[in-house]
Amino acid sequence: IQGRYDDRQAFLGVLDTIMRVEDGMSKGKKVTNIRYDAAYDEVCTTIALISPRAYATIRAEFGGRSPRSMRMVRARSGQFKPGIDNANFDAVAEWAESLGWNGPFILAADDTKVVAALRSYHDGE
Numbered sequence: 360i361q362g363r364y365d366d367r368q369a370f371l372g373v374l375d376t377i378m379r380v381e382d383g384m385s386k387g388k389k390v391t392n393i394r395y396d397a398a399y400d401e402v403c404t405t406i407a408l409i410s411p412r413a414y415a416t417i418r419a420e421f422g423g424r425s426p427r428s429m430r431m432v433r434a435r436s437g438q439f440k441p442g443i444d445n446a447n448f449d450a451v452a453e454w455a456e457s458l459g460w461n462g463p464f465i466l467a468a469d470d471t472k473v474v475a476a477l478r479s480y481h482d483g484e
Contacts, residue, residue, distance in 0.1 A: 372399025373421050380422040395424060404429050 364370055375396050383390045395403075403423040407414035411426065418425075424432070439447045451466050 368396070368398035369402045372396030372402075375399070376422045390422065393422070400424065404433075 380390050
């Protein structure tokens with residue numbers, strides 16, 4: 360490859376994944392517990408979120424994490440704290456900055472189970 364594709368990290372990740380899968384299969388090993396290239400893994404996760412069916416085709420051809428493995432990785436990554444918390448706003452601002460996003464966005468959470476448990480109290484005074 361001689362450095363021609365150094366700026367194409369996802370492409371190099373695809374090649375790395377294919378080589379790891381083929382190497383494991385040629386040795387008669389299962390292709391589980393493979394460490395995936397971060398750029399390729401990110402592309403695969405994005406594709407799987409947009410179209411699980413398209414990702415299934417890509418995964419069959421090139422390899423990649425299972426949808427279950429992707430869910431486990433997302434679950435381990437930073438999650439929002441329940442309720443209205445400054446840490447949530449800080450996390451979203453950091454995420455937007457890391458993407459170079461300076462446009463509008465909406466932060467929302469589904470706290471229906473928490474809200475359903477809250478009761479209002481009206482003081483007579």
